[in-house]
Amino acid sequence: MADEMIKRAQRFVNSVYGSRIGMTVEEDGQTGWNTMYALTRALQYELGITSLSNSFGPTTLSTLNSKYPQLYETTIPSEDFCRIIQSAMYCKGYDGGDIDGVYSIRVKQAMLKLKSDMGVDASNSVLIPKVFKGLLNMDAYVTVNSGSEAIRSVQRWLNGRYVNRGDFFVIPCDGHNSRDVSKSMLFAVQYELGMADGVANGVFGPGTQSGLKSHTVSSGSTGTWVSLFSAGMILNQRSVAFSSSFGSSLADAVRAFQSFAKLPVTGSGDFQTWASLLASYGDQSRKGAACDGVTKITPARAAALKTEGITYVGRYLTNPSTTSLPEKAIQPGELQTIADNGLRCYPIYQTFGRDAAGFNYAAGRAAGYAAVNAAVDHGFKNGTRIFFAVDFDALDHEVTSNVLPHFKGIEDSMADTGNAYLVGVYGPRNVCTRVGEAGHSTASFVSDMSSGFSGNYGYPLPADWAYDQIVTRTVGSGDGKIEIDNNIASGRDIGQNSFNKPRGTVPDVRFDGGFLNALHDDLGRFMRSIGYADDGGTGADAKLFTHTQCFETIMSFDTLITQLSNRYSMRKALIQTNAYWEMRHYDLIDQAVDHQVASYHLNGVGAVKDSSTGIAQISGRVGIIAWNHCINKGFASGTVLDPNKDSDIWTMWQKVNKDNAFSVQTVSLLHLWGVDGKPGGDNPPDGETILRSMRLDYTEKEIFELVRRYQGWGKLPNGERVEEHATKRMTLYQIFEKYNGIVRNP
Known part of the structure; x- marks a missing residue:
């Protein structure tokens, strides 16, 4: 539904700035990115920035900081400058007065409400540059779409405590974890470790990991580190209170999380638990009981894997390429070698689908049948779970438009074959969770090693995870040397250790x-x-x-x-x-x-x-x-x-x-x-x-x-x-x- 004041804001930016900023917006009374972009460009114009951009980036922020570090009724330089603020307030859902160029009591009260919702200093109605940056985006500062109040409390606390640090910006307070929220947690940890502005970078690197090893929290602990730890639990969708005190209920929840993630169950916020809360791959020094790879398992390599503590081996049903990775697909005799050496194999089906365009219902139908044919060729018995790969950073809307229909196609093909095989999904956390919740898969193989994927950053480990891919490493030596992706195994899938006789590549015959x-x-x-x-x-x-x-x-x-x-x-x-x-x-x-x-x-x-x-x-x-x-x-x-x-x-x-x-x-x-x-x-x-x-x-x-x-x-x-x-x-x-x-x- 159109909002009259938003329409007035759009009319203002078009009439005053349209020819100056190189764009106009539709005057439809609905907030959208184009309106925010236009207001951002209008602000840049008022600041004297000549190269205008849709982005409220470092130049805009530094110029605003140098010219107008505090904006209120006596420091706002012009009426149109004030109207930009008032227009943005309406687009954000707050009272912007009459868009008349006056920083009135109504505007000030609305600014107090905005800052309170953000969790930043709400003792005054002064508009500071980082709040202005937050005003000119599409982030929400109240819960939306069934957002969690517990997550919102964490978001507001992070904003309030760290907004004045150099690389920390106001994050949404909408009750949902996200890439920005998860990164803000890493900044918070780094700041508490004593990293200076410019050193802290929001990356779970060696310095951060080293510092966390000396900040274990446990029953009886209090203070900011407990607040950060409980925040990490909340952002991973664990039902705990956001608190600075480590009580028995938090300890119980930690034990449950550790058991779920296959960590040592200590009930304490030790390094491995911190790592699993802050980065999708967690502690990459862990040794998993599973692996996957593109190299044939020979007897020598099987022995090396056994020595490494590995039981479950993921291997590919097919190799779409004729020129690269010659051993990617399961090789003749390999499954028998796996079985003879006490290992178990779980099959993976992957083609060239490295973007959303390769995923749709028809492609899923073909993939389902192709995987079944290949599984039968190799000798996998009925009941085997095949993990179908989504090996790209699928955005949430692409999961909806492409990935889910694709897996519906796979599911339908499996049904046509009598459901001889189970459907698993390989991919980022969000992909695995959504495919599973849609009923199209029975277990997840999570590509957590790709920590920068948007589908991993800010999403919890899927409830149905079977394998958690965390790091690439080389094991063994000599003939047994092999590069693998090391995976944690939950026990939800155990692969297979006996197989039917493989079907040979033989000529076709008359139909039966x-x-x-x-x-x-x-x-x-x-x-x-x-x-x-x-x-x-x-x-x-x-x-x-x-x-x-x-x-x-x-x-x-x-x-x-x-x-x-x-x-x-x-x-x-x-x-x-x-x-x-x-x-x-x-x-x-x-x-x-x-x-x-x-x-x-x-x-x-x-x-x-x-x-x-x-x-x-x-x-x-x-x-x-x-x-x-x-x-x-x-x-x-x-x-x-x-x-x-x-x-x-x-x-x-x-x-x-x-x-x-x-x-x-x-x-x-x-x-x-x-x-x-x-x-x-x-x-x-x-x-x-x-x-x-x-x-x-x-x-x-x-x-x-x-x-x-x-x-x-x-x-x-x-x-x-x-x-x-x-x-x-x-x-x-x-x-x-x-x-x-x-x-x-x-």
Whole structure:
């Protein structure tokens, strides 16, 4: 709802400063960052700063300190300067008077209230520079969104005690922990350790750690150190009172926290407990019972891990790269080595998803199926928990928009497979907590080593944590030397120490009809989940073929597809996926364009000489180029045609339009052409890279590339990006591969 006084504030900054500060704001009566930015720029203009910025940074603060260290009715330099203050007060939710340039009694009373809410000196209504900085941001100084009063009491205390220190700025008092609040705690500890301004830096470094080792607090302790320790407990969402006295209730809560975090249970605020409260990784000298790594576990390395006290080893199900970390994925025979040496393995699934764009529902669906297929390949038994990685600093809104839908996709794929495996999540604390609370995972593997991640800074250890990754170290020597990420284990997940026989990389075989119904249902279930009705749908997006028609058409060519697969060392699923997907998308528009092509060649009417046609949606020109390439390479035999000659385009177009078997064969040739970078095709500006020669053990990245290249690059006619379609088709690939894998490995 619009606030009239905020609207007046916006009108003021636009009319007086708009042309001076290089921006205006929407006069909508709602507080937002743009309004705060404009007021910040207006203040900088009044201070004589020539290089204006949205940031209330060091220059603004130092200039304000030097010119107007105390602002009140007799020191405010002008009416417009006062109006900036009054406007900011309204945007912050306080009474700014009539925005008339007068620092009136109303404004002074509101300033007293603001400073009291902040926890800073409220004995007077003087506006000091750091309070002004806090006035020109979007922080709240009252509890919001069910904020904790206990956390707010800590925030106000920190502001009041340290606001006059050099690098400490007013923090929000909204009842929520955050990056700024957690960093302010580190500044507070450093100040109490005697670090000077400019030395204290808010980093949990060697000096801070050394100082804390001599500041253990325990039952009977009193003073500021107890206040800081109880504040740390509160910010980690432990139910204690904010107090300067260490009583029995605090000791009990400390024991509970230590037990939860797998620390020595002493009931005292010792160094390890301080460290776990102040930094996500805690005391990095701890030795955990778990590790993860990208190096094969050999007998010598297994012995080194055992000597180090490690029992649980995290290893990757797949390696999307063909050029780096050659031992990242579980290697042949490795799981048996792990078991033979008394270790247990927990599997991790990770691809290239290093930003939010790689996470969505369709990608999650593909990830779920891919992980299951890989787990079965390696021999992991039912009931194993697979940890799916979110290995980037996902902001909270990205967790909502991308990560949660992604894990819903994983969960749905797991359900399709009968929930043979459990879903775990690897990532920062906030990611793990939110995925778990949404019901999409059963345990967390926490990337606490990345202490600077926004999703770790200010968030407590997830309640369902299984592994806590705290430091990278090298253990062992000689043949047993290995670099690992050392992890604390909670016991919630214990990995596996016995495995089924791994599935080998063997050629595909004819499909077993006993699995037809299951494959049909899995494919249909997935397509429905992304908006494709079994009957083809109705309205503008209606398709001409039903799911069953597409499925039966593709599977009717199983003998041919098997032969092509064996001939080219190409997984059947590659051919099945694209043929099914393209036939599933054939609609009235495609049909109308096909009629136009026929009319052009048969009747000389119109100008449409080519189109993507037939069950695999292949154009005459593309078909010619792919066939020519494969004929020249010795992959196929036939007549070389001219892709620029109308009669040759018409010859190829008729074949892919009418001869379904020919279209299926052409799909395989399009993939072989794609492997070589699609020479002669409509490639992106830098060209398509050349992949490894076609083989049965292609990585997911290589499969994705071929699936994507089948449709080209850039945008499709409907505006969707080819990559989006490829992500969805990857799930189809994994579903086909699931059943093909079962059949070829009975």
